[in-house]
Amino acid sequence: MKMNICQEESVSLGLNDKITSVSKRATCSLHGENSPYFGGWEEYRSNPYDPLLNPSGVIQMGLAENGLSFDLLERWLAEHPEAALTCKPDLFRELALYQDYHALPNFRKAMANFMEALRGNKVKFDPERIVSTAGATAANEVLMFCLADPGDVFLVPTPYYPGFDRDLRWRTSVEIVPIHCYSSNNFQITKSAVKSAYKEACNRNKNVKGILITNPSNPLGATSSAKTLKMLLAFAKEKKIHLVCDEIYSGSVFSSAQFYSIAEIVAKENYTPDNVHIVYSLSKDLGLPGFRVGAIYSYNNTVVTAARRMSSFCMVSSQTQHLLSTMLSDSKFVNYYIAENKKRLSDRHKLLVSGLDKAGIKHLEGSAGLFCWVNMSHLLPSNDLEGELKLWKRVLYGAGLNIPPGSSFNCMEPGWFRVCFADMNISTMEVALKRLQMFVETNTKPSIKLG
Amino acid sequence: MNARGEEKCRRVGLSKRKRNKNLSEKATCSGHGEDSPYFAGWEEYRRNPYDPLHNPSGIIQMGLAENRLSSGVVEEWLSNHPEALMISNRDLLKDLALYQDYHGMPAFRTALANFMGALGRNKVKFEAERIVNTAGTTAANEVLMFCLADPGDVFLVPSPYYPGFDRDLRWRTGVEIVPIHCYSSNNFQITKSAVKSAYKDSQNRNKNVRGILITNPCNPLGTTSSAKTLKMLLDFTQKKKIHLVCDEIYSGSVFSSPQFHSIAEIVTRESSTPDNVHIVYGLSKDLGLPGFRVGAIYSYNNTVVTAARRMSSFCMISSQTQYLLSCMLSDSDFVECYIAENKKRLEERHKLLVSGFAKAGIKHLNGNAGLFCWVNMSHLLTSNDLEGELKLWKSILYETKLNISPGSSFNCMEPGWFRVCFAESNITTMEVALQRLQRFAEKYKAMY
Secondary structure, X not given: OOOOOHHHHHHHOOOOOOOOOOOHHHHOOXXXXXXXXXXXXXXXXXXXXXOOOEOOOEEEOOOOOOOOOHHHHHHHHHHOHHHHOOOOHHHHHHHHHOOOOOOOXXXXXXXXXXXXXXXXXXXXXXXXXEEEEOOHHHHHHXXXXXXXXXXXXXXXXXXXXXXXXXXXXXXXXXXXXXXXXXXXHOOXXXXXXXXXXXXXXXXXXXXXXXXXXXOOOOOOOXXXXXXHHHHHHHHHHHHXXXXXXXXXXXXXXXXXXXXXXXXXXXXXXXXXXXXXXEEEEOOOOOOOHHHOOEEEXXXXXXHHHHHXXXXXXXXXXXXXXXXXXXXXXXXXXXXHHHHXXXXXXXXXXXXXXXXXXXXXXXXXXXXXXXXXXXXXXXXOOOOOHHHHHHHHHHHHHHOOEEXXXXXXXOOOOOOEEEEEOOOOXXXXXXXXXXXXXXXXXXXXXXXXXXX | OOHHHHHHHHHOOOOOOOOOOOOOHHHHOOOOOOOOHHHHHHHHHHHOEOEOOOEOOOEEEOOOOOOOOOHHXXXXXXXXXXXXXXXXXXXXHHXXXXXXXXXXXXXXXXXXXXXHHHHOOOOOOOOHHHEEEEOOHHHHHHHHHHHHOXXXXXXXXXXXXXXXXXXXXXXXXXXXXXXXXXXXXXXXXXXXXXXXXXHHHHHHOOOOEEEEEEEOOOOOOOOOOOHHHHHHHHHHHHHHOOEEEEEOOOOOOEOOOOOOOOHHHHHHOOOOOOOOEEEEEEOOOOOOOHHHOOEEEEEOOHHHHHHHHHHHHHOOOOHHHHHHHHHHHOOHHHHHHHHHHHHHXXXXXXXXXXXXXXXXXXXXXXXXXXXXXXXXXXXXXXXOOHHHHHHHHHHHHHHOOEEOEEHHHHOOOOOOEEEEEOOOOOHHHHHHHHHHHHHHHHHHHHHO
């Protein structure tokens, strides 16, 4: 279980008498930036690849961003100046003064419609249940503040997004107990793993308040089956705990394998569960992380009210709300974007996978997300965390590729890495794949070569 | 629920029966602060808003500290600079869309630093590297509390103070506020003895005081702190090794003398840079852009800058908005013109309000800043206590149809003071409001 190390660290800082002391939160390392996940980004920043200016620089394959469909947004924006408020002083003034944490009704409606379209219109989302937040980072934290008290636990399947260690725990003092998932069944969440994590937390006298999953999963790039979601819903109901589903990649499902939103499972129940909450954002699906647009969708009225009040601390700029409500209300554009984005993600994923195959690197069968979960355990100098970190560094400094290691995602098995594919152009990807192939050839043990 | 949780719930007046055990204490307690008259008046206004044509007997809003007087200046700039709104450069647009670095756009931080300097007549230079962006000052104040204090610690705040602080400083942070009581006998100035008294009060309750937070210019007083007071606070906090947070959100809304002194000016005169001073700023009031959620922390403490920056991941400013404002605030001609014009308009509107009060026989605190006036209506109270004040507030709200905020919602110790905002409505509406107030005061005079 992740320990809250704030107290230990602040004591060891040996604060000087002359220095005015700050809080434990300010000085502990729960911000999570000491992990290799962020270490690789730093290396990239100090030596970024550029085909002309720095052809031997580090290629960023560690950032889950979607740059593939940006031209579609750009074209729409050029054709719709009204979304940018030019020549609309009255509207500008109205928006400039709009600080209601309910958020613009049109914006919430447009978000609801977009979320429906992403799910093939199989479910309806009620705009009144949407709470807007400045990104999913804020949404997840607000939910923790609403659902759990300091010291309470949320169960999170591993491997999971490294940012959760900060988002769910840092300022909330909520703790994460991992639900361990393994490659033997493609990292699917099993009921026994959930029960085991729950029991572990209880044995340590911890109060479990809920389960948080990401679906589609980061870093797996796979979606949860309807059966798994039903199992989680039933378990959460039995234990009277919450189920939070971060569906931030729901618009990045590119294969024919079906994506099930928890909203579909809920719609089939004969009652509305008050313990289900969905997190969404436009950072991944629309490739707009800079605009800070996130949302909580909760089936619990008290949570909607409390979260809405808390969103005073993380509201979306009304200028941006207006832009997006205009864009996402254009259903023709929305449908076109969803289909085209899916196609481009699929093509780029295929290119990556074919390159991985050429390099002899196995990967988890993916259907969604902006990354691929690959198995490089055969290249480990030793089959442990140390070996994984050594391999990570060799790939970073030797091959000039930033590929975050599985340990930064709390993966239990060494040798897994997450490779992102949607934030670089094709030529850069081809360079990256060649480097990877060369690296593998140079680093593969002779016994395997002969075999 | 453990004993501490129960005690907390009792304190916030929530019965065990009501508390939903499945949700957090924060979700179900009243730490959001919305049960106060400050917000109740807004609700009433929303239900029955004044409109000269459609609802001439509706409620006039005088409880919202918003600045609409200079919106036209901003709009004119925008009509001449559509490129700040609509970005045609593809690369720039893509950069913005992807820009999620919590350092904030360098051009924006530089522009904001320059703007803050200009507001203080360029007596101080603000370093862009010390600016931490946050989605509004609400977020900035909360982030600072998370960085400077642990749950259960105390911040001393002079009363009367902005009602939102009860939520912003305390709700999710677990920090407590101990008021530094200020009184009308010396125009509510912060005295050293009041500060010492509040500090001692906390210590007597075994509370760890981590700092003092002031608003300068002050909400609700509409006055600025003297350099002497600021120096006193700086010295006190340095001696006690505690922090000094100065919320200077109204620093661009100073319309008359005495001169505004930022804590930054006091800091520059010190022989060494204090590590305990932090400034909060935002564009909601001075530029009239509360919807855009633009706030900032300016800290002289490197550890705080780093920690606050990381925490700002939870409350970042939209890059679209950062870009717009970096264009606007980098235009020094616009900045100079705006500051001067805004000051002029605020001063004129303040004069109008004050002259209306004089006609109604209502005294006010001599103000030189902010978007409001602190008025004394204690002579209209039926009883000189909280109950009397709330009765008066209700008659003004429901009978006179004016939403003005009672001093108790600002934690004022003396009943009868009210905050009246003047920068939100147009002149005609203000004149109607003042006439209503005059009639109310006359009616009271006739009755008593």
